[in-house]
Amino acid sequence: MLILASASPRRRELLSQIGVAYMVSPSHYEERAPKKKDPAKFVLAQAVGKARDVAAQYPGQWVLGADTVVALGEDILGKPKHEKDAIRMLHELSGHKHSVFTGIALVRDKKTYTKVVETKVWFRKLKDAEIERYIATQEPFDKAGSYGIQGKAACFVDKINGSYSNVVGLPLSQVYTLLQKAKVIE
Numbered sequence: 479m480l481i482l483a484s485a486s487p488r489r490r491e492l493l494s495q496i497g498v499a500y501m502v503s504p505s506h507y508e509e510r511a512p513k514k515k516d517p518a519k520f521v522l523a524q525a526v527g528k529a530r531d532v533a534a535q536y537p538g539q540w541v542l543g544a545d546t547v548v549a550l551g552e553d554i555l556g557k558p559k560h561e562k563d564a565i566r567m568l569h570e571l572s573g574h575k576h577s578v579f580t581g582i583a584l585v586r587d588k589k590t591y592t593k594v595v596e597t598k599v600w601f602r603k604l605k606d607a608e609i610e611r612y613i614a615t616q617e618p619f620d621k622a623g624s625y626g627i628q629g630k631a632a633c634f635v636d637k638i639n640g641s642y643s644n645v646v647g648l649p650l651s652q653v654y655t656l657l658q659k660a661k662v663i664e
């Protein structure tokens with residue numbers, strides 16, 4: 479059975495949504511501080527790191543790892559460390575377009591398949607009071623870029639271009655294709 483190397487409840491929900499059978503074994507891979515300028519390379523390395531970490535414990539089994547960041551200009555935004563961080567990120571995103579990158583890695587023993595998916599997201603201009611209220615909900619704190627498109631921040635988003643599930647943490651069409659390629663599913 480496929481193993482999902484993730485502690486993210488969103489990734490579980492997304493994988494369940496498409497009817498793929500899996501079990502969960504979160505990785506203990508230490509996430510690196512994002513390097514500037516190359517979000518695609520960064521999420522790919524993180525996804526591979528998470529998947530390989532868990533695959534080492536399960537020889538002969540396919541393991542799926544993923545990593546999501548928000549890229550705004552030259553900056554890569556991960557999860558906020560504290561409230562100030564979240565306020566800064568949401569101010570930066572307000573009224574602008576950014577990209578969400580998710581890297582996915584499917585690993586079994588020495589074999590690795592990977593993919594990086596980008597979705598463009600346009601935020602409307604946010605009022606200071608809205609940002610404060612949103613942060614008070616605690617929703618930003620376990621999410622890249624300090625927001626969840628699937629939650630209360632849905633009303634911040636004017637439009638997106640690309641995969642919606644990619645923003646939430648797992649690009650489902652591309653995950654499915656990777657699983658087919660590895661013959662985990664038909």
Ligand SMILES: Cc1cn([C@H]2C[C@H](O)[C@@H](COP(=O)(O)OP(=O)(O)OP(=O)(O)O)O2)c(=O)[nH]c1=O
Pocket residue numbers: 483484485486488489504505509528544545546547548557578620621622623625626627628645646647
């Ligand atoms: C932008 C955005 C991110 N996110 C989430 C997806 C990811 O779970 C999280 C980014 O952190 P990640 O480090 O990618 O994942 P994680 O630490 O939550 O889980 P794991 O490493 O165990 O797999 O941000 C949303 O839920 N909604 C959004 O709109």
